[in-house]
Amino acid sequence: QVRLVESGGGLVQSGGSLRLSCSASGVPLSTYGIGWSRQAPGKEREDISCVSADGFEVYYEDSVKGRFTISKDNAKNMVFLQMNSVKSEDTAVYYCSTDTPCYRAGDPWLELWGQGTLVNVSS
Numbered sequence: 001q002v003r004l005v006e007s008g009g010g011l012v013q014s015g016g017s018l019r020l021s022c023s024a025s026g027v028p029l030s031t032y033g034i035g036w037s038r039q040a041p042g043k044e045r046e047d048i049s050c051v052s053a054d055g056f057e058v059y060y061e062d063s064v065k066g067r068f069t070i071s072k073d074n075a076k077n078m079v080f081l082q083m084n085s086v087k088s089e090d091t092a093v094y095y096c097s098t099d100t101p102c103y104r105a106g107d108p109w110l111e112l113w114g115q116g117t118l119v120n121v122s123s
Helices: none
Strands: 003-007 010-013 018-025 034-039 046-051 058-060 068-073 078-083 092-097 117-122
Touching (some): 003 092, 018 117, 046 068
Antiparallel strands (some): 018 078, 092 117
């Protein structure tokens, strides 16, 4: 079965840390770029971070640069998002997806999304 499953969301205090995980099944992350997007209440979904299939290209949206870190474990077929110094504006549903800005022409393409995990930052 081809799917992405996120975990690790929850309630965190402003200034705290949280680590999101995404487990991929049937999608070798050594072959596909992978990343994280989020959708806050009443707002459009935005791409916040991704890593290319070969791991050489990494992207961070400006608002998370220096605070969030993406990492990928090809052996476990998982991708992670370490979130530090979280702010109230980080409250959103976070999605793992192969549909990212880190896609490179020539790589195999698959549009796949997880179900999302809610991050709620309390002030």
